[in-house]
Amino acid sequence: MSTQAINTPVAVQPDETGFFAMMAPGARRAFFYLVVIGVCFAIAFPVLWLILTSLRPASGMFYVHRGTEFTLENFVEVFANKTVLKAYLNSAIIATLATILSLGITVTSGYMLSRFKGPIATGWFSTIYLFRCVPYISWVLPLYLLTQSLGIYDTYLGLLLPHVAVHICFFSWLMKGFFDGIDPSMEYAALIDGCTRWGAFVRVALPSAIPGIAALAVLCWLWTWNEFLFALLLTSHNTPVLTVVMAQFVHELGIEWNLMSATAVMALGPALLITFFGQKYVISGLKI
Amino acid sequence: MRRVFSFFGEKERFMLALIAPAAITMALFQVVPIVLGANASFRDWNLYDPKKTWVGLKHYIEVITDPAFFGLAIPNTLMFLVASVTLSLVFGLCLALMLNRTFFGQSIVRTVILLPLMVAPVIASIMMRWMFNDQFGIVNVVLEGLGFQPVAWLAYRWTSMMIIVLADVWLWTPWFAVLLLAGLQSLPKEPFEAAAIDAAGPWRVFRSLTLPMLRPVIVVCVVIRSIDAFRVFDQVWVISGGGPARQTEMFSIYAYVEAFQRMNFGKGSAAALVGGLVIVVFGVILYRILDRAVEVSK
Numbered sequence: 001m002s003t004q005a006i007n008t009p010v011a012v013q014p015d016e017t018g019f020f021a022m023m024a025p026g027a028r029r030a031f032f033y034l035v036v037i038g039v040c041f042a043i044a045f046p047v048l049w050l051i052l053t054s055l056r057p058a059s060g061m062f063y064v065h066r067g068t069e070f071t072l073e074n075f076v077e078v079f080a081n082k083t084v085l086k087a088y089l090n091s092a093i094i095a096t097l098a099t100i101l102s103l104g105i106t107v108t109s110g111y112m113l114s115r116f117k118g119p120i121a122t123g124w125f126s127t128i129y130l131f132r133c134v135p136y137i138s139w140v141l142p143l144y145l146l147t148q149s150l151g152i153y154d155t156y157l158g159l160l161l162p163h164v165a166v167h168i169c170f171f172s173w174l175m176k177g178f179f180d181g182i183d184p185s186m187e188y189a190a191l192i193d194g195c196t197r198w199g200a201f202v203r204v205a206l207p208s209a210i211p212g213i214a215a216l217a218v219l220c221w222l223w224t225w226n227e228f229l230f231a232l233l234l235t236s237h238n239t240p241v242l243t244v245v246m247a248q249f250v251h252e253l254g255i256e257w258n259l260m261s262a263t264a265v266m267a268l269g270p271a272l273l274i275t276f277f278g279q280k281y282v283i284s285g286l287k288i
Numbered sequence: 289m290r291r292v293f294s295f296f297g298e299k300e301r302f303m304l305a306l307i308a309p310a311a312i313t314m315a316l317f318q319v320v321p322i323v324l325g326a327n328a329s330f331r332d333w334n335l336y337d338p339k340k341t342w343v344g345l346k347h348y349i350e351v352i353t354d355p356a357f358f359g360l361a362i363p364n365t366l367m368f369l370v371a372s373v374t375l376s377l378v379f380g381l382c383l384a385l386m387l388n389r390t391f392f393g394q395s396i397v398r399t400v401i402l403l404p405l406m407v408a409p410v411i412a413s414i415m416m417r418w419m420f421n422d423q424f425g426i427v428n429v430v431l432e433g434l435g436f437q438p439v440a441w442l443a444y445r446w447t448s449m450m451i452i453v454l455a456d457v458w459l460w461t462p463w464f465a466v467l468l469l470a471g472l473q474s475l476p477k478e479p480f481e482a483a484a485i486d487a488a489g490p491w492r493v494f495r496s497l498t499l500p501m502l503r504p505v506i507v508v509c510v511v512i513r514s515i516d517a518f519r520v521f522d523q524v525w526v527i528s529g530g531g532p533a534r535q536t537e538m539f540s541i542y543a544y545v546e547a548f549q550r551m552n553f554g555k556g557s558a559a560a561l562v563g564g565l566v567i568v569v570f571g572v573i574l575y576r577i578l579d580r581a582v583e584v585s586k
Contacts (some may be wrong), residue, residue, distance in 0.1 A: 005544060019572075032391070033391075035386075036386065036391070036393075036397055037387070037396075039383070039396055039401075040400045041400070043400055043401060043403060043458070043461075043462075044400050044403060046412065046415045046416065046419065046458065047403055047407065047409075049415065049417075049418075049419060049426060050411070050415050053418065062358075080377060094437055104309075105310045105313060106306075106310060106311045108306040108307070108309070108310070109306060109307045109309075109310040112303050112306035112307050116299075116303050119309075120304065121303065121304050124307050124311075128314075129571070129575060130568065130571070130572075131318055132515060132571075133312060133515050133567050133568045133570075133571030133572075134318070134322070134564050134567070134568065135518060135519035135540060135560070135563060135564050135567055136519050136521065136537070136540070137519060137521065137539075137540040137543045137544060137560045137563070138322065138325060138543075138560040138563070138564040139317075139321045139322065139325075140321075141319060141325055141328075141543065141547050141553070141557050141559065141560055142321035142322065142323075142324035142325035142328060142543075143317065143321045145324055145328070146317075146321050146324055160315055161313070161316075162317050162396075164313055164317075165313045165316070165317035165318050166318075166531060168310045168313060168314055169314075170512075172310060189325055197298075197299075197302045198302075201306075213482065215547060220406065222406055225408070226407070226408030226409065226410070226411075227408075228408065228410045228521070228522040228525075229521045229522065229540075233548075243410045244409065244410075245407050246408075246410055246414065247410055247414075247525075247526060250526075256416055260414055261414075261418075264408075264411040264414060264415075267408060267411060268406065268407065268411070271406040271407070271408075272406055274406075275402060275405065275406045278333065278397075279398075279399065279402065282402070282405075284465070
């Protein structure tokens with residue numbers, strides 16, 4: 001959907017007897033903006049507070065309401081930390097590979113769900129729905145055993161493949177939604193013109209689904225980047241991942257709030273960039 | 289093999305080829321682990337001990353009779369689910385209605401509202417925990433500034449629960465808002481124009497037009513989020529760790545702690561499977577509702 005459509009107002013007349021009718025139009029508008037600003041502040045506050053915390057010196061941590069001292073020493077310390085840097089790189093590699101693989105697999109699966117009827121399609125839909133219901137913890141405990149016996153525990157592959165497997169269910173479903181929104185008559189035309197089924201899929205359906213795929217790529221990347229439980233269980237010293245490293249600032253001696261916030265702000269950076277450039281697709285693409 | 293293959297027509301072969309990569313990955317990394325977990329749940333299995341004695345249903349009986357499981361973990365999970373999904377649906381709907389109007393600075397507001405989607409649940413939870421820190425947290429600083437007594441938020445069951453739900457609502461409200469906004473914008477214009485001619489008030493329009501027409505989208509969102517909320521782990525783990533005294537322990541924390549901290553992999557797997565069964569039954573009921581509302585499987 002274009003920005004134009006987003007901005008199209010729905011014609012609703014003001015209620016003649018309601019609370020708002022007692023206000024002048026100007027006051028009504030002022031009230032609306034007050035609400036908007038309040039909502040934005042409430043939503044942004046935790047992130048702003050995180051950034052503020054990351055800029056405080058370790059000694060000033062516990063004088064939140066008094067000190068106004070700011071410093072970059074937390075970031076310097078975090079950047080000097082080899083584990084954090086390695087985790088940063090690992091998270092990026094795994095998120096990118098998982099996005100490519102997951103979307104590669106689910107684009108065909110979603111296409112099938114959208115274009116075909118019959119027992120195979122219904123059966124596949126029921127399967128992915130059922131597996132989406134199974135809680136992560138029911139997989140992850142034995143996945144720990146599986147990756148160890150396959151010799152891929154604590155490697156890229158050992159974290160990547162379970163991620164891809166978990167993404168299949170939901171992304172197939174979302175992909176189905178995108179293909180549902182694309183008129184199949186062009187593909188029929190291509191088939192009549194002598195295209196193979198694969199040809200019709202690759203040349204006709206796939207290009208029209210690109211905005212949807214872009215939206216999912218953004219989501220998939222973010223979710224893998226932000227994921228915690230899988231990383232906690234399937235990795236150790238060799239492939240540290242950012243979310244786990246962050247949680248490790250909570251230890252017996254207390255919580256290193258300043259370092260934790262600095263790492264968290266670093267983790268937010270790429271996520272913000274990706275969302276900033278992909279926002280258009282996410283908003284228009286997310287329809288089920 | 290060839291006979292089986294020729295039994296399927298050219299179309300069926302194409303269908304199978306389309307889902308083959310996904311199906312193989314699922315079989316390897318979802319079906320196989322579940323079978324492995326089921327095997328482990330019937331054995332006394334320590335991760336450091338190579339002996340895996342078969343003990344039959346012992347772990348299942350332990351889990352089912354454990355007051356911490358059906359008395360605490362599962363009720364906590366369900367309470368969390370209902371509170372989190374209801375609140376994020378209500379807030380998400382309000383945000384979607386707000387964004388569906390045209391106003392100055394809309395694109396900035398939209399960006400701000402999407403912010404929580406980019407934040408890792410772990411980061412959000414760390415932040416909540418820091419903001420609600422009993423001595424140095426901003427919430428208590430503000431409370432004291434206003435003349436109230438500071439509260440030891442994470443020392444009580446209900447306040448801890450509230451913070452966990454708050455973190456989740458903060459994280460997932462934008463998700464509802466985006467999906468509901470997309471739904472709002474695909475609604476037909478004519479009924480709203482007719483309502484405007486009849487001079488219907490905004491509340492009346494919302495209740496009799498918007499809400500019923502938006503119902504399919506709402507149902508899809510609620511079903512997806514409910515299934516997800518059941519397996520919440522990150523927020524609880526970081527905010528309360530299940531404490532104080534297991535009072536906010538949820539089902540996935542229970543299974544994790546059993547398997548990896550009490551080193552009873554068998555019992556952890558049994559708990560994971562019992563909980564999995566509960567949610568699958570719940571999921572099938574939701575599927576019926578979903579199917580009636582939007583006919584997804586057609």
